[in-house]
Amino acid sequence: MKERHPQYAEKIRHEIRVRIANYPVHRGLRQINADVIGRMTCVSGMVVRASEIKPLARKLVYTCPDSHFTEVSQETGLSFSEPTKCSDSNCPHRELVLVPEKSRFIDFQILRLQELPEDLPPGQLPHYIDVTVLQDLVDNARPGDRIILTGLVRIEQEQIFGLRGKSGIYRLRIQGNNIEFLGGKGVKISRTTGREDISPDEEKIIKSLERIPDNYNRLVESFAPHIQGHELIKEAILLLIVGSTQRILPDATKIRGDINIFLVGDPGTAKSEMLKFCARIAPRGLYTSGRGSTAAGLTAAVVRDKIGILTLEAGAVVLGDQGLVCIDEFDKMKPEDRSALHEVMEQQTASIAKGGIVATLNARTSILAAANPLYGKYDIHKNITENVNLPIPLLTRFDLIFVIRDIPRKEQDTRIAKHILNLHRSGMPDVKSLIDVDVLTKYLAYAKRVEPILTKEAEEKILEYYMKMRNVEAEEMITVTPRQLEGLIRLATARAKLLLKNEVNVDDAERAIYLMQSMLEDAGVDVNTGKVDLGVLQGRPSSEISKMQLFMDTLKFLEGDLKGPVEEKLLVKELAKTGKFTEGEAYGYIRKLVRESAIYEPKTGYYSRV
Numbered sequence: 001m002k003e004r005h006p007q008y009a010e011k012i013r014h015e016i017r018v019r020i021a022n023y024p025v026h027r028g029l030r031q032i033n034a035d036v037i038g039r040m041t042c043v044s045g046m047v048v049r050a051s052e053i054k055p056l057a058r059k060l061v062y063t064c065p066d067s068h069f070t071e072v073s074q075e076t077g078l079s080f081s082e083p084t085k086c087s088d089s090n091c092p093h094r095e096l097v098l099v100p101e102k103s104r105f106i107d108f109q110i111l112r113l114q115e116l117p118e119d120l121p122p123g124q125l126p127h128y129i130d131v132t133v134l135q136d137l138v139d140n141a142r143p144g145d146r147i148i149l150t151g152l153v154r155i156e157q158e159q160i161f162g163l164r165g166k167s168g169i170y171r172l173r174i175q176g177n178n179i180e181f182l183g184g185k186g187v188k189i190s191r192t193t194g195r196e197d198i199s200p201d202e203e204k205i206i207k208s209l210e211r212i213p214d215n216y217n218r219l220v221e222s223f224a225p226h227i228q229g230h231e232l233i234k235e236a237i238l239l240l241i242v243g244s245t246q247r248i249l250p251d252a253t254k255i256r257g258d259i260n261i262f263l264v265g266d267p268g269t270a271k272s273e274m275l276k277f278c279a280r281i282a283p284r285g286l287y288t289s290g291r292g293s294t295a296a297g298l299t300a301a302v303v304r305d306k307i308g309i310l311t312l313e314a315g316a317v318v319l320g321d322q323g324l325v326c327i328d329e330f331d332k333m334k335p336e337d338r339s340a341l342h343e344v345m346e347q348q349t350a351s352i353a354k355g356g357i358v359a360t361l362n363a364r365t366s367i368l369a370a371a372n373p374l375y376g377k378y379d380i381h382k383n384i385t386e387n388v389n390l391p392i393p394l395l396t397r398f399d400l401i402f403v404i405r406d407i408p409r410k411e412q413d414t415r416i417a418k419h420i421l422n423l424h425r426s427g428m429p430d431v432k433s434l435i436d437v438d439v440l441t442k443y444l445a446y447a448k449r450v451e452p453i454l455t456k457e458a459e460e461k462i463l464e465y466y467m468k469m470r471n472v473e474a475e476e477m478i479t480v481t482p483r484q485l486e487g488l489i490r491l492a493t494a495r496a497k498l499l500l501k502n503e504v505n506v507d508d509a510e511r512a513i514y515l516m517q518s519m520l521e522d523a524g525v526d527v528n529t530g531k532v533d534l535g536v537l538q539g540r541p542s543s544e545i546s547k548m549q550l551f552m553d554t555l556k557f558l559e560g561d562l563k564g565p566v567e568e569k570l571l572v573k574e575l576a577k578t579g580k581f582t583e584g585e586a587y588g589y590i591r592k593l594v595r596e597s598a599i600y601e602p603k604t605g606y607y608s609r610v
Helices: 006-012 200-210 215-222 231-242 271-281 341-347 410-426 437-449 456-470 482-498 506-523 542-559 568-577 583-595
Strands: 040-051 054-063 069-073 104-114 128-134 146-157 170-182 261-265 285-289 300-304 310-314 324-328 349-354 357-362 366-371 400-404 599-603 606-609
Touching (some): 040 128, 040 170, 104 310, 231 271, 231 366, 231 482, 261 271, 271 285, 271 324, 310 357, 400 506, 437 482, 456 482, 482 506, 542 568, 542 583, 542 606, 568 583
Parallel strands (some): 285 324, 324 366
Antiparallel strands (some): 040 104, 040 146, 054 069, 054 104
């Protein structure tokens, strides 16, 4: 080409790019050291940071006042030396001006690649390395993507402030040549589909599991088999992993398909173990603890690197996009940090506006959270909102809430004790016909692909349950809302997906109703009346609302036309006459309403409405 068409060869020289795929020499990030400098290598990891895209100079053209051009070229590296004089030997000018139109620039971006969570040795911090990507590789990988990177290991001199002369310390950097995408367990996927590649042999194994009559129960038993019991919670977590199907309406409104579950219960009830197992088998799962999580760590942060480039660093929910995030010790998070999840759990996005960067990142993730009760043990005489240190708007965003109580029961305690002893003796759970963990992961990844359609029969079943729960005896009592209706559809669809079905039938709807009803009868019961009341999850059950109304009406009556302050003893006496309050409850209500600023104390021992 250079001999026959030299001009054309020069023209296309910078347009031809060679990309190397399936490079045989694969190293871990911990093996990238001084021994591999200047060598081509292949590493896998998770992109946790991506800089803004900037133009990188490859050829700079300068001009002097006499219009002589001076050219400086550099095909590698990031630094340039400006010319100090004109290239024309007869030209005396030293003031040169850059001509961008004649110069050549290419797109440039810096990524930070971090060790995959499953590759991290116990007790060690994850290793990371910065990667430079050019031209068509720019904006290809985003924070949260798991990739296989092929590239050349380079070095870059460290700048040490206060040191005379040049530093002898260099840092490693990879010059990216090719990017391939990974699924949750090291399997290559397509960037456009975001799905794991499943081989024909693996698909045969999955199809064989589908044909087993008791497949559903086997799947539930295979989830965390080292934990005895909690079958209902295990079933719900499997539905969370598979998820429902996101719907996009004609007006571009998105209806989320991801399921959110909250576990609250006594210490030692295997909540954390279930979260860790879920993060391990999910096709794209992350585990974090609320005690050490901040709003920026959960969503995204804007940081400035050593060369002054602003970069967007992804947090847990962005890294878990199209997967799930398990958050333990959910109640230990600071309120201002926890509030970052409100948008994530409903809109499935994480918005950030910092340092001149305004961005909305995808956070299409399911949230599986666990917390301990406020007073150590769950108090059955208090509603769930009084047992958990969580804001009401966040609590209502969970599709299912499970209360796990450690109640002594002879038969159950014997089973758990024997199960634990057997684990310590043989190291294997005493359960037959378990599905292997790797096969289960593949099965769940395959199930996520299925997009079943809601049948008319299933639709009628869900509608029948919804209308039945809305038409309860007490008109002021709310048992279900449209949010629970959407939750039912998500659960029914997820069950159909878990069984690899193309249609959501009546069985799926009935099971979803059973899960929802179990949650309502456990976490949604008003302890004062013993009836299901969603007002419990919204902070104020209907029984309390009616009591509060009676309290305020009594106070208003005693205030009279002059609206003067009412003596505490008189107010308590009148409330006790109604039969709805004991004297102790009346005093407690007075203190509570003062705290809520519904009433105030103009002088000691006297109260008025606000």
